[in-house]
Amino acid sequence: MNHGFLQDVLAGLRLPQKTLPPKYFYDAKGSEYFDQICQLDEYxxxxxxxxxxxxxxxxxxxxxxxxxxxxxxxxxxxxxxxxxxxxxxxxxxxxxxxxxxxxxxxxxxxxxxxxxxxxxxxxxxxxxxxxxxxxxxxxxxxxxxxxxxxxxxxxxxxxxxxxxxxxxxxxxxxxxxxxxxxxxxxDEQMLERAYNDSKDITARFNKNILTRMNRELDANFHPDQFEHLAIYNQELGRIEMHLRSCTRQEVEVAGESFQFKEGETIHTENSYKxxxxxxxxxxxxxxxxxxxxxxxxxxxxxxxxxxxxxxxxx
The missing domain is CATH 3.40.50.150 (Vaccinia Virus protein VP39)
Known part of the structure; x- marks a missing residue:
């Protein structure tokens, strides 16, 4: 088990606003998804x-x-x-x-x-x-x-x-x-289109971190119970990517339990402009x-x- 990955995940999920470090997007599958994102018209x-x-x-x-x-x-x-x-x-x-x-x-x-x-x-x-x-x-x-x-x-x-x-x-x-x-x-619309593509590849890229945690950290996320969210925060000058829980649920990572309310998000990435x-x-x-x-x-x-x-x- 990658203990650095585990410690970063546990620390992020314990916060009031749950977070995950975006560097963990890039396993082999995540890198493959990102290559596909780079070919999108919107990106x-x-x-x-x-x-x-x-x-x-x-x-x-x-x-x-x-x-x-x-x-x-x-x-x-x-x-x-x-x-x-x-x-x-x-x-x-x-x-x-x-x-x-x-x-x-x-x-x-x-x-x-x-x-x-x-x-x-x-x-x-x-x-x-x-x-x-x-x-x-x-x-x-x-x-x-x-x-x-x-x-x-x-x-x-x-x-x-x-x-x-x-x-x-x-x-x-x-x-x-x-x-x-x-x-x-x-333009705000141009920015948000780039992170909400019509083929949902960015959504798969975002959710892949859940699949990776299941595989590498003995977690039990159900990716289909989370939805991709990307919005532009005008005040902070950044795109924010989140994974929003579609339902009230409990998830375990390496034996530790985390509660999610319906609509609660995991903040997965910022992209400052x-x-x-x-x-x-x-x-x-x-x-x-x-x-x-x-x-x-x-x-x-x-x-x-x-x-x-x-x-x-x-």
Whole structure:
């Protein structure tokens, strides 16, 4: 039994507003569901960012040439299926090493094997683990650049996002860079559609954490007795995902009982949205300075290049 998973679940379910950490969405099945979400018409972040990356990579090539950088170690946090790194690798031959970090080892192993076939000269290293914690990279002469695409930074509370960015500075070292995807604040209907798709794949993704707890933590959730809920909290600037109990029920996890009232929810995920200047302040508080920004049409998504110009502080 995964005791870290168990302790996080028990701690969250004991709270007045029951919660579950979203990092546990991503077992093999959850990662598969998320790949399907990325192909949905309603889910704009994936296709928008993927469409931007070739142009971003082209501009980065010029930028790094101007900095006389010819050897870069790319480190992807929460690497998943490795789809988004490919446009960078195709246009940036200065990337000679690639480190993929993800919590789902099986999913990452398969994806990295496919990547190795496409880029046989690339040195690829895989690290299974919690990317929110500092990770000691193998010694390298290359300049490190983190890669954190999508809107994953929004899944952290702002204070946690700042802590992650500090941790990433420690992992990447001085004079490093970070290429970030940031989902921006926009029309509320567009945001809510992205998390309430017509095919109910996001609902299956959300409920999969219940199935995972049944399998790994000796729980007895009935997923069909919970419904997916995703709403935009205007005041806090975030999408909130919940699992709402359809009935009064009792559930056990590793022998501990939890009572649910009808309509009571488990808060499973937040996805914070940021105006670019808001994210600049957040990054700056963690020791990063924005070097460049790319905005999608209508400003619905941003990609930012951050630079750690200072000596890493504890």
């Amino acid at each position: 704009y972040p994936y296709r928008t960012e993927l469409g931007m990356l070739p142009d971003v990579a082209g501009e980065l090539k010029q930028y790094f040439s101007g900095k006389s950088l010819d050897n870069i170690q790319l480190v992807e946090f929460g690497a998943g299926s490795l789809h988004k790194v490919k446009p960078l690798l195709k246009k940036l031959p200065v990337i000679t090493e690639f480190v993929a970090i993800d919590i789902s080892g099986e999913h990452l192993k398969n994806a990295s094997a496919d990547l190795a076939e496409s880029f046989p000269k690339l040195q690829i290293k895989v690290a299974q683990g919690d990317f929110t914690q500092p990770i000691e990279l193998a010694l390298s002469q290359a300049t490190s650049m983190g890669f954190f695409p999508g809107s994953t930074i929004g899944n952290f509370e702002p204070e946690e996002a700042c802590e992650f960015l500090r941790s990433a500075r420690t992992t990447l070292g001085k004079e490093s860079y970070m290429l970030m995807g940031v989902d921006t604040k926009k 940021y105006y670019p200047e808001e994210f600049d302040r957040l990054a700056s508080s963690a020791g990063w300075k924005r070097e460049k920004i790319w905005l999608a049409p209508d400003g619905i998504f941003a990609i930012m290049l951050l630079h750690n110009a200072d000596k890493v502080r504890d």
